[in-house]
Amino acid sequence: MVERRVNMIWSADRPGAEGEIHLPPADVYELKDAVVIELELPGALKEEIEVYIIGNRLSISGVKRDRALSRESEAQKVSYLQIERKFGRFARKFELLTAVNTGAVRASFQQGILSITLPKIEDKRGKRRRIVVE
Numbered sequence: 001m002v003e004r005r006v007n008m009i010w011s012a013d014r015p016g017a018e019g020e021i022h023l024p025p026a027d028v029y030e031l032k033d034a035v036v037i038e039l040e041l042p043g044a045l046k047e048e049i050e051v052y053i054i055g056n057r058l059s060i061s062g063v064k065r066d067r068a069l070s071r072e073s074e075a076q077k078v079s080y081l082q083i084e085r086k087f088g089r090f091a092r093k094f095e096l097l098t099a100v101n102t103g104a105v106r107a108s109f110q111q112g113i114l115s116i117t118l119p120k121i122e123d124k125r126g127k128r129r130r131i132v133v134e
Contacts, residue, residue: 042112099123
């Protein structure tokens with residue numbers, strides 16, 4: 001009875017509840033020759049992280065699995081007493097305000113931090129250029 005009541009309370013607002021997509025914390029900073037985006041994804045597996053660039057938008061998505069539930073079996077059910085970490089699907093999108101070399105973007109995942117380095121290139125779209133009228 002108590003276990004069912006605790007599970008009912010936690011299932012409504014459990015971080016990463018089914019269907020919820022959460023936004024992992026991120027830092028974006030600029031270096032002389034690159035823009036760097038770092039996301040906190042502790043517990044995620046790099047095989048379950050996807051990074052795409054479409055136009056001027058960087059898209060990051062994936063899933064962070066609850067390891068306790070993945071170890072669960074009929075013989076030993078998991079019943080949380082407290083849960084603060086988020087599990088399930090995550091996604092972030094960033095508009096790239098600086099022109100970057102999309103062919104040279106690098107991503108690494110170490111110690112729970114996804115780091116994406118976007119090398120800058122000269123943006124010629126905003127420069128004034130005189131056109132000779134013939």
